[in-house]
Amino acid sequence: MTADAFLIATGAFMPGPPIPNARMEDHIGRVNGRDSALGRRALRWNGVETRHYALDDHGVATHDNAGLAAAAVAAALDDADRPSRDLGFLATATTQGDLIVPGHASQVHAALGAPPLELASFQSVCASSLMALKAAVLNVKAGEARLAAAVGSEFPSRWFRPERYEGTDLVDAKGRLPVEAEFLRWTLSDGAGAALVAPRPAADRISFRVDWIDLISYADRFETCMWAGAAKADRFDLSKSWSALGPAAAFAAGAIALQQDFELLKPIIRAWVARYLELVEAGKIDPDAVDHVLCHYSAESLRREIVELLVAAGSMISEEKWFSNLKTKGNTGAAAIFVMLDEFARTRPISPGDRALCVVPESGRAMVGFMMLTAVDGAER
Template identity: 45%
Template sequence: MQEVFITGSGSFLPGAPVGNREMESRIGLLGEHSRKLKALTLRQNGIRTRHYAIDADGNYRFTNAQMAARAVEAACDSARRDPAQLQYLACSTTQADLLVPGIASSVHGELGGTPLGGTPLEISSHQSVCGSSMMAIKSAWLNIRAGEHRVAAASGSEFSSRWFQPDFYRALDFSSMDMDEALQYEFLRWTLSDGAGALVLEDEPDPDRPCLKIDWIEQKSFADRFPTCMYAGAFGSGPEDSRPWSHYGSPGAAYERGAIILRQDFDLLEQMFPVWMGYFLEVLDKHNLSPRDIRYFLPHYSARSLGERMKTLLTRSAAMIPEERWRNHQREVGNVGSASVFLLIDRLLREEKLQRGDRILCFVPESGRCLASFMGLTVV
């Protein structure tokens, strides 16, 4: 099997950073609890700035696909490749711009329409939540590993802020909700942000600068154990409320029922942590890894408080990676969903003094219906 290397990385974060005081001008307020829940959420997630693809006047400045294409172009530039040299493109997102076709078709179209030009290539689209990022990377990795292609790109992109406009929530009466009920809607509004990241993968490293060899990628779904936790497209996750939006007879009927809104069940989320940590230990054992072997740990988590929960469980399991080896920049960019691990890797390559042989562990848990992904990298 062919070895595979990350030779380039790129990020695209739309517009200037948006501070906590400016957020309301972009996504508005839903009800009397909004400001209290905003303050509570920001204390929990620790985010100070984020990026939105909607400006203060309500203008949509980019599409999801346009952000992904710009990140792919940046990754190609980093890898010293023209996008026209790509042979395979794997794209991930939580929700594409269109219902049909997939996100990769739209991103490929954006790449082909640039002054840099484009070329026909093989594509794959991956739609989940945060974990779709690793699905895309693994797809590109396996294609090169099998000898199908020599140069590939993988991307993750999100346009979450469009979900959070007040008109999306008109079917709900927030005045009748208590704080706990409202939090399932408000937490995501004050946590998720927009942007894209991408990687270029090749069958040979660049001899003139550090590259990352992909040693392995592991992913498991535990959806057989859990109902949906973070979701949109149904009114609820129980048997009576989980009817898909497309079964309401019309999109308007689904909207009036509140089946389009993005929400999260925090009781379920708490139950997923032991499952994720159990899988974490399984992966360490499978690859004969000790926490002291890992030079850089790139964990994705949706809030600072959840990162602290992760540290507590790892410490109890004697699997805690020294905290000074953790790298996470959610405070500056927010939770960018499927783009997050791409942004973390891009920042690592740009800012750290990587040494040959350094081992890197990436961890992406997903609360959608409970899955987790890991990737092992070595600096070459």
């Protein structure tokens, strides 16, 4: 397959106003009516200052996940000035859709109101974004679609409401949540982002040629690190998953909440870095030739030993090339790379020929994706 594929437009939909740290608990609530002791620590680590919620300040939902995704696709179509009937393929990415069955893409298609088209639903955590984008790119390259959309959307906040934890084994005798559950309440938030993929760049502006997408799983070597559907100690044995226990018993066991194992995260981060070093060593990434890095991990959050190794290994890309809107838009999981691309394309001075490296790590069961984009001026072609 030698044909090109280009990101010709992007769109984002962030529900409601930006919510500052001090007002988060008006939206996600207070477990057992108490302020969270861990919240401040989580915010220091993740560096988020404002985020958006599809919940009002009484915790009532203002949207659904499919609606967020559809709004982002509509914004991207608007950006490209194309009607939804032009879409031949729609790929969706999310961690937790509105329904368990059928696939999220079906609900997004319906919410978008586009005529019949091909669908693909990708469900994972952050890296599902690149699964969807790669599917869109390959469909365009194969000539199966002339215009494809990939969309990432998340609505985790409703899972962070107190009633999703209270009365379960997750709450200790003092009414507190374990760090595994509490941290994510303070880290993840809602939103959606989309990109349109076409075989030719847009005529009137900068597009991004997708040079390659490299997505690799290390589930063969790591235990599950971020999950929902099992109690912490039971997640190694799928015969104890929520599907096996049934929803009521699983809820009581605290198996429904999203959780993160922070100890396991450390070697997984090193595996992500090793994959990057492998791509540099293989000549696929030339750090000096990268003009922009889009990563929803901040450079500051990498530990010193990793930054030192990257520098010594001639592989650190200087911090002024890093673009992120994590601080203002929050960590929106599968939507994050799209939300970032959208703001990047709109606000950064980008010259034709600029190379942008997108990095999408997923802790779930250890996965990491890289995408190389080259800016192309359609008018010049």
